[in-house]
Amino acid sequence: MISEHEARHSSQGMQDGVVDFICENIEISNKYCIEFGYDSTSWDDCQPNTKYLVHQRKWDYLLMDGNCHNPDINLYRHFITSENICELFQQYNVPIEPGYISIDLDSTDIWVTDALLKNYRPSFFSVEFNPNFPIDAAMAFPNDKDEFWHMDRVMGSSLKALTMMAENHGYSLVYAGCYSTAKHHDAFFIREDLIDPSQIPSLQTFSNTHVPLHAVCVNGRENIYLDYGVWLETKDLQKSRDAVPKEWKKYIAGSFFQRLRRKQKMLMHKLGFAQ
Numbered sequence: 176m177i178s179e180h181e182a183r184h185s186s187q188g189m190q191d192g193v194v195d196f197i198c199e200n201i202e203i204s205n206k207y208c209i210e211f212g213y214d215s216t217s218w219d220d221c222q223p224n225t226k227y228l229v230h231q232r233k234w235d236y237l238l239m240d241g242n243c244h245n246p247d248i249n250l251y252r253h254f255i256t257s258e259n260i261c262e263l264f265q266q267y268n269v270p271i272e273p274g275y276i277s278i279d280l281d282s283t284d285i286w287v288t289d290a291l292l293k294n295y296r297p298s299f300f301s302v303e304f305n306p307n308f309p310i311d312a313a314m315a316f317p318n319d320k321d322e323f324w325h326m327d328r329v330m331g332s333s334l335k336a337l338t339m340m341a342e343n344h345g346y347s348l349v350y351a352g353c354y355s356t357a358k359h360h361d362a363f364f365i366r367e368d369l370i371d372p373s374q375i376p377s378l379q380t381f382s383n384t385h386v387p388l389h390a391v392c393v394n395g396r397e398n399i400y401l402d403y404g405v406w407l408e409t410k411d412l413q414k415s416r417d418a419v420p421k422e423w424k425k426y427i428a429g430s431f432f433q434r435l436r437r438k439q440k441m442l443m444h445k446l447g448f449a450q
Contacts, residue, residue, distance in 0.1 A: 188359025391429030
């Protein structure tokens, strides 16, 4: 299993070992990687998934982020959406088949990835998923540029939803990080023509990635989520939102007492009292 090769050199968690193992075991025609978002203006103050590829394997690269900008390291500031991602790739002459793409937006990741895979065919890519949802929950963050992470459990899409999206483009889930042990929650997908079908694990293999992370949501934003399966069938935003089972929402809204405790902490912080 790929999880046996988890290792950290410069990544936030143990993604480096996963990236290195994949590079050693599939054919990659373009040694070119892209990462967004990249929340630093230097290599030294960040823990990206691509640093090992760039510094040790000498890959060409492009970095993008909504806030940070430093052309000296090929880092450019752009607010990335599903509408502009392919235009940005064209602007920076990204090859049609780059080696690796790392996506971490904490919000519309599933829609941005879906958009870029319509025109670009990376050998493999990774997307951060929301580990608060169990393996059977196909929960998708809405494709709304005005929605973003509020430092709570409303962030990105579930592993199942991302897997459904990737499979529609001919990619297979091969690894997902369990935050409790690997210290990250990135899912890695390989293009199906580059992998033996017998080596593709089932989605259920990654049921251990369901780990509560961050504070519960107390402002009702759990209701912005979509049932991705219903979305694929209907392309109807309201039907997809209405179809989300209440039990799926509870994983991010928490219990009454969890929400009460969070509100108390927020009030104490607002009043200037340390917790």
